Amino acid sequence: MAGSSDGNDEVQWCFSQVKGTIDDDIAEADIISTVEFNHSGELLATGDKGGRVVIFQQKPESKNLPQRRGEYNVYSTFQSHEPEFDYLKSLEIEEKINKIRWLPQKNAAHFLLSTNDKTIKLWKISERDKRPEGYNLKEEDGRYRNASSVTSLRVPVFKPMDLMVEASPRRVFANAHTYHINSISVNSDCETYLSADDLRVNLWHWEINDRSFNIVDIKPDNMEDLTEVITAAEFHPNQCNTFVYSSSKGTIRMCDMRTSALCDNHAKLFEEPEDPNNRSFFSEIISSISDVKFSHSGRYIMTRDYLSVKIWDLNMESRPVETYQVHDYFRSKLCSLYENDCIFDKFECCWNGNDSVVMTGSYNNFFRMFDRGYRQDVILEASRDNCKPRSVLKPRKVSSGGKRKKDEISVDSLDFNKKILHTAWHPLDNIIAVATTNNLYIFQDKVN
């Protein structure tokens, strides 16, 4: 099963594929800004700063090699968002794709929601592998035939053609957000979804794009009283009335839409008291939550702040049940990280299929996995140096002290420009997608 180990054997991760250019000169438009598997794991979508969406599809497993999982190949590429200009505010609206979320599949076509700072779009991705041939009034190339030359009638038939994957925008959900959209989340009711910006959360119906309902509004009457903003929001995986949103103050609020139309009053507030020993200029920044994710079971919430990952039990609001330090060796370097803006980086986190392991990114193209059951954690690196097919990834070690052991990397030599902000875990299998700045790495566990 995904994430589980046989007995006490640690899962070994192997390189599978890497997508993107090897070029050191990174075009800004190619910077990956979101990664998401669909519900079956067959499709993997990425969004980039240039407003494009690229979807990869997993090839079916080969019958000759049943143990090897299929590779991911490009399935569809399309331009989701274009740069826009808000003339009223004289502001440019970036085309960068902030989030992609897949809708549950109902028929042969696939649907996904993609959003930039202001507009959400519903895309339909469908295959066409047949086309009608044998029209009476048209030639094969489309020219109309002379009606008088038609002497007999025939019924057009469908003939196979080369597979074509079409992406078409079915809905555009615009003009509902004054501030920058940071999250979208599809409801388990298969009808609605939410979108969240810095101060508001709106509820939409998939089919209706000219109307949305505001369900959370934390904008103060006087903006001078503003003390916190919404940083992420997500629906519960199976309770369609429940959602959570995180704040820049490190709190998570759970709301129940049955209680009232406006969910400004939370049903639960998850907050951990601050450790006074760790107080610094930057305490507020590093406690800001950059991502919140429900476990697949719906029992737990995972949050990511700058230095740690925390797991909260929905039944206990006073403190998290588990806390994992991602890169605590940066705690003494917060001032430098503030100056070079890295302290504002928003790392995401994800669960594996059975909620036993969590993963998040770090700097130097490192990413970390924390096994909740066995209390093991590992640092791995996504690097072109380790690109031989099925080569096992070697765990990395960072030394923060004076003496650096062999194979350890010193904190001071970590590259802050190489950051892994976006990661995704296949919902059913041990396959992970890890995005470096402009490359997408796919790793899978070693199959014997």
Next chain:
Amino acid sequence: MSATSTAMEVNAEARRILAVSISKLYASRTQRGGLRLHRSLLVSLVMRSARDIYHASRESEAPGAPTPQEPMDSSPSSEEQKQLPPQEAEPAQTEPQCALSPAPQTAVEAEECACDSEITEDKENMSPAARQSRKRRSKASAAPDFLPSKRARLEPGEERYAAPLGSCRVGAAETHGDLHQRVPGHSDDSGWVKTTEIDPLTGTRTETERPWKFEGETGSVS
């Protein structure tokens, strides 16, 4: 001795962080995609922490020592205003104003307006001599290199971005707008404009009159 040097280090660190924060706020104005509310809020929180720690460390360095020009019962902020090195004050006090006027919805306004409400009493307590000390200094005590050497000018369109209703920024923006306009009828150096400056460290508001074009002034940030 070690306590004093630690306090001085903290003081210097606080000032440095404050300067960095101000330059970030300033730079965020030209960022593609517009001002980010979340980021602006975080930067303003850091600025506030730095300012509070700066105040606290100044108090611990020279607790309750009054200056001859100020009443004994004046708040620590006006005392600090006198002691504050001018090169720090000048860039610091103007950047938030410049940064704020086109961005009515940043949380930095919260800090500025908190300053404004503290200031009103200080203004009354302040002596004219203290006000005089806010005048422009020469290049010898110029601003740090990373801050723009010229006073940031409001773009023509920015004044129209006056703060939303209910914001105390409305008045300040208008005042600030006056600053960059040539005094009508004066084509030489003899025009005078009223300057309103808010020191982010102390929160003190001072008003001075100075020529709109200051002979010999080159590098100091205004």
